[in-house]
Amino acid sequence: MSNGEESCPLCGGENHCGVEKGEKGCWCMTVRFPEKLLDAVQTEQRTCICPICLDTYRKEQG
Numbered sequence: 001m002s003n004g005e006e007s008c009p010l011c012g013g014e015n016h017c018g019v020e021k022g023e024k025g026c027w028c029m030t031v032r033f034p035e036k037l038l039d040a041v042q043t044e045q046r047t048c049i050c051p052i053c054l055d056t057y058r059k060e061q062g
Helices: 033-039 051-061
Strands: none
Touching: 033 051
16 A cells, blocks of 8 residues: 555554565555545555554444
8 A cells, every 4th residue: 555655644643554664565454444444545546544543443433
């Protein structure tokens, strides 16, 4: 999901993108993101949504 940015497109905080840090993978590759949360990112190339925003969304929906 990285396009060279280290910040979450929703909150602006660090997204902890492993790919951006030069690693083979990213934490986001091991979790499933709700489609509505992904749709909230209004850019052509999606960047990693941070784990805090993912957790917050799940708590609000659950």
